[in-house]
Amino acid sequence: MEPLLQFFKVTAFWNLSWGNLLMDAIGVLFIYLAIKKHYEPLLLIPIGIGILLGNVAPITIAGKQVFYMLVNGEIAEGSGQYSVMYYLYFGVRTGIYPALIFLGVGAMTDFSYLISNPKLVLLGAAAQFGIFITYTGALALGFVPTDAGAIGIIGGADGPTAIFLSSILAPELIAPIAIAAYSYMALVPVIQPPIMKLLTSRKERLIRMKDPRPVSKTEKIIFPIGGFLICTLIAPGSAILIGCFFAGNILKESGVTERLAQTARTAFVDIVTILVGVSVGCSASAETFLTSRSLLIFGLGALSFAFATASGVIFAKIMNLFSKNKLNPLIGAAGVSAVPDAARVAQMVGQEEDHQNFLLMHAMGPNVAGVIGSAMAAGILWSILG
Amino acid sequence: MEQVLELIERGRAGYVAAMGMGGVFAALVFLYTFIFILGKAHRFGRVRSRSPSAPPPGPTPEPDEGETAAVVAVALALSSPSRRTGVSVSAGVEEEPSGWKVAGRLAMMRPFTRPKKD
Numbered sequence: 380m381e382p383l384l385q386f387f388k389v390t391a392f393w394n395l396s397w398g399n400l401l402m403d404a405i406g407v408l409f410i411y412l413a414i415k416k417h418y419e420p421l422l423l424i425p426i427g428i429g430i431l432l433g434n435v436a437p438i439t440i441a442g443k444q445v446f447y448m449l450v451n452g453e454i455a456e457g458s459g460q461y462s463v464m465y466y467l468y469f470g471v472r473t474g475i476y477p478a479l480i481f482l483g484v485g486a487m488t489d490f491s492y493l494i495s496n497p498k499l500v501l502l503g504a505a506a507q508f509g510i511f512i513t514y515t516g517a518l519a520l521g522f523v524p525t526d527a528g529a530i531g532i533i534g535g536a537d538g539p540t541a542i543f544l545s546s547i548l549a550p551e552l553i554a555p556i557a558i559a560a561y562s563y564m565a566l567v568p569v570i571q572p573p574i575m576k577l578l579t580s581r582k583e584r585l586i587r588m589k590d591p592r593p594v595s596k597t598e599k600i601i602f603p604i605g606g607f608l609i610c611t612l613i614a615p616g617s618a619i620l621i622g623c624f625f626a627g628n629i630l631k632e633s634g635v636t637e638r639l640a641q642t643a644r645t646a647f648v649d650i651v652t653i654l655v656g657v658s659v660g661c662s663a664s665a666e667t668f669l670t671s672r673s674l675l676i677f678g679l680g681a682l683s684f685a686f687a688t689a690s691g692v693i694f695a696k697i698m699n700l701f702s703k704n705k706l707n708p709l710i711g712a713a714g715v716s717a718v719p720d721a722a723r724v725a726q727m728v729g730q731e732e733d734h735q736n737f738l739l740m741h742a743m744g745p746n747v748a749g750v751i752g753s754a755m756a757a758g759i760l761w762s763i764l765g
Numbered sequence: 766m767e768q769v770l771e772l773i774e775r776g777r778a779g780y781v782a783a784m785g786m787g788g789v790f791a792a793l794v795f796l797y798t799f800i801f802i803l804g805k806a807h808r809f810g811r812v813r814s815r816s817p818s819a820p821p822p823g824p825t826p827e828p829d830e831g832e833t834a835a836v837v838a839v840a841l842a843l844s845s846p847s848r849r850t851g852v853s854v855s856a857g858v859e860e861e862p863s864g865w866k867v868a869g870r871l872a873m874m875r876p877f878t879r880p881k882k883d
Contacts, residue, residue: 493800494800494803494804495804497796497797497800497801497804498797500793500794500796500797500800501790501793501794501797503793504786504789504790504792504793504794507785507786507789508786510785511778511781511782511785511786512782514776514778514781514782514785515773515776515778515782518772518773518775518776518778519769519772519773521772523776524775524776524777524781527776528781590865590866591865592804593864595807597807598803598804598807601803602799602800602803605796605799605803606796606799609792609795609796609799610792610796613788613791613792613795614788614792726869737865737866737869737870738869739868739869740865740868740869748793748796751792751793751796752789752793755788755789755792755793756785756788756789759784759785759788759789760781760785763780763781763784763785764781
């Protein structure tokens with residue numbers, strides 16, 4: 380009997396808690412949503428797998444130990460016996476993965492939409508309002524300023540930016556912040572349409588925008604260089620993210636580094652996405668994730684998203700008061716930087732009213748401006764609170 | 766309520782929001798200006814490259830009879846192209862379909878909605 384008991388003690392069942400089981404259920408839910416509902420499958424599947432991995436009881440004793448090896452049943456912390464997850468998580472802890480993802484995203488991004496209609500840039504700025512509203516809300520709920528800043532960035536709707544800033548300002552909150560950010564990004568088609576419809580009239584949703592002008596190759600090459608200089612001179616804290624973003628774009632637009640651009644936007648960004656998803660999921664062990672703070676973070680994240688969407692739409696309406704060429708205010712919601720889902724939602728809501736109204740290309744302008752805006756906001760928050 | 770206000774004040778919420786939104790807007794307004802100037806420069810460059818170079822000074826040479834006949838023939842052909850030549854004059858200068866419209870239509874054809882439950 381004794382040997383049997385000894386064996387049972389080394390199985391996962393011995394240390395399995397209800398919390399671990401609940402987290403496993405959340406991991407399975409993520410995988411289900413990704414496969415069945417197609418909610419951001421590229422992110423939710425790695426995160427779901429990571430959550431399962433991080434909540435296998437024997438390697439999660441006392442919360443963080445998925446990152447350490449067990450040696451004779453003891454945690455080998457300090458002995459140099461770290462698990463492979465410890466090393467993979469290094470990229471999250473140090474903000475390496477977000478920067479690399481930005482490089483890949485830059486190599487995918489086409490700035491033509493933005494260059495052809497520059498005033499759309501302002502919508503990308505307006506949608507960052509949600510970040511600062513949430514910052515205030517988090518302070519009111521008792522979070523310290525650094526934590527509040529990291530929570531606020533969820534409103535930027537940019538997973539890598541959220542990971543980047545929380546790794547600096549609130550490393551212990553990376554898991555709930557990253558999972559909240561990615562969850563809400565996956566739920567963009569569910570969260571945004573009611574807010575967009577509530578804030579616009581049918582007449583406004585029917586507005587057709589002028590076809591943008593063609594953009595030359597020279598403009599596409601000069602823009603990322605000028606954009607990098609402008610953004611980093613104003614917010615040096617954003618230099619890493621913005622720099623990688625524009626660097627990826629120069630690879631694409633230069634026309635002479637097609638191989639590098641092709642790699643950056645395919646295999647490279649895919650590998651980093653897998654690593655970041657699994658690592659973040661793994662860090663969401665029951666002991667660190669199932670807390671009242673996580674619930675508050677999820678609540679504040681939803682608030683942040685709603686405010687970001689609303690502020691983009693309202694700002695587009697305000698711009699229409701002063702503009703000869705009217706904007707369809709639905710594209711203001713694309714200022715949250717969930718690329719390209721937020722732009723697709725604008726297209727979808729617009730086409731519910733008019734099947735011949737093509738807003739997607741117009742919405743891509745504020746969408747990519749939102750990526751720049753949220754990275755800028757992260758840089759500024761880092762400068763002020765870091 | 767007082768406690769909440771104190772927490773907000775301690776976190777300098779107003780200052781952070783003002784600096785944050787101010788910074789983001791300032792950067793993107795500069796970016797807007799930069800793109801605007803870039804566009805203007807691009808248009809100016811295009812107009813310059815399209816404008817014909819000034820004719821050389823001096824008297825314009827008189828066209829000879831052969832040239833005049835050719836010009837008249839072309840003018841006649843252009844005046845009723847489809848009947849005489851079977852080729853539409855407008856074919857060469859027909860407006861290209863807008864790339865934006867094509868891309869929008871393609872995007873619309875791509876299924877956005879998620880697959881329904883089995």
